[in-house]
Amino acid sequence: MPEDDLVDELAPLVGSVREATWILEHTRDPDVARSLARRRAAGEPLQYLLGTWPFRDLELVVDRRALIPRPETEQVVERALAAWRRTRPGADGLVVADLGTGTGAIGLSLAIELAQEAAIDQVLLVDLAPEALDLAGENAERLGVLVDRCLGSWHEAIPEGRRGGVHLLVANPPYVAEAEEAGLAIELSHEPRGALIAADAADGTPGFADVAEIIDGALGSLAPGGILVIEMAEHQVEVALARASTVGLVDLEAFADLAGHPRGIVGRAP
Numbered sequence: 001m002p003e004d005d006l007v008d009e010l011a012p013l014v015g016s017v018r019e020a021t022w023i024l025e026h027t028r029d030p031d032v033a034r035s036l037a038r039r040r041a042a043g044e045p046l047q048y049l050l051g052t053w054p055f056r057d058l059e060l061v062v063d064r065r066a067l068i069p070r071p072e073t074e075q076v077v078e079r080a081l082a083a084w085r086r087t088r089p090g091a092d093g094l095v096v097a098d099l100g101t102g103t104g105a106i107g108l109s110l111a112i113e114l115a116q117e118a119a120i121d122q123v124l125l126v127d128l129a130p131e132a133l134d135l136a137g138e139n140a141e142r143l144g145v146l147v148d149r150c151l152g153s154w155h156e157a158i159p160e161g162r163r164g165g166v167h168l169l170v171a172n173p174p175y176v177a178e179a180e181e182a183g184l185a186i187e188l189s190h191e192p193r194g195a196l197i198a199a200d201a202a203d204g205t206p207g208f209a210d211v212a213e214i215i216d217g218a219l220g221s222l223a224p225g226g227i228l229v230i231e232m233a234e235h236q237v238e239v240a241l242a243r244a245s246t247v248g249l250v251d252l253e254a255f256a257d258l259a260g261h262p263r264g265i266v267g268r269a270p
């Protein structure tokens, strides 16, 4: 069957000519394409169907083991690079830790993009989900980046010898509140719940428990002058700045995503 006819057949199923075309760029087998289109019609994210997805300069393997990297998270990398370049902590032996690494998107981007500017000593990819760490490891291997994977919860997972020695600490933790879960798009139900949903913090801020834990423990993980960059929900940014200031982080600033919405904070250990 000519490809144009297949686009016409699949587009109504998947809801757009663009998505039908992406599927057909991925496979030329009409039966495989039809099966992917049916899965898409049932709400499975296109990224999982295609199996790879771009993040900055990388083409990452993506599947149900981890969250699909979002375009707004590219800002975390951008902000981490900018903040690091200002003071260059650990430039001759850089230790990077990506907390809640998922596919490895943030940590691997930083490792690759900083390789020309710093001697990278170690890249730690942390996750509580073993299957996400497997996927991050596969991506690291495909990209030829040497990493150490750490299974466990946030700062506790950082090897003892590196506590107080991380120069660049980045995180995109879960930050959607349980109360918002029912209203999420169907696509999100295909992604790991533990990558999206967070408990409310003890101070009552919805979905803020993980962000709060990362901020509270940051000084225990960071080297002097080390940098923290963390993504969160818009409504959490002001609370996060205040909390980070209380724990003793300095040079605090908020950053916005490409749509101009507050999306995270940057801070530094004194």
Ligand SMILES: C[S@@+](CC[C@H](N)C(=O)[O-])C[C@H]1O[C@@H](n2cnc3c(N)ncnc32)[C@H](O)[C@@H]1O
Residues within 6 Å of the ligand: 066, 067, 068, 069, 070, 073, 099, 100, 101, 102, 103, 104, 105, 106, 126, 127, 128, 129, 132, 152, 153, 154, 171, 172, 173, 174, 175, 194, 195, 196, 210
């Ligand atoms: C929002 S996803 C971010 C994935 C990836 N960093 C990205 O930006 O695409 C959050 C990640 O944090 C992990 N996670 C959740 N709770 C955690 C915890 N207590 N300690 C470490 N990782 C955790 C999840 O398994 C998930 O991979």
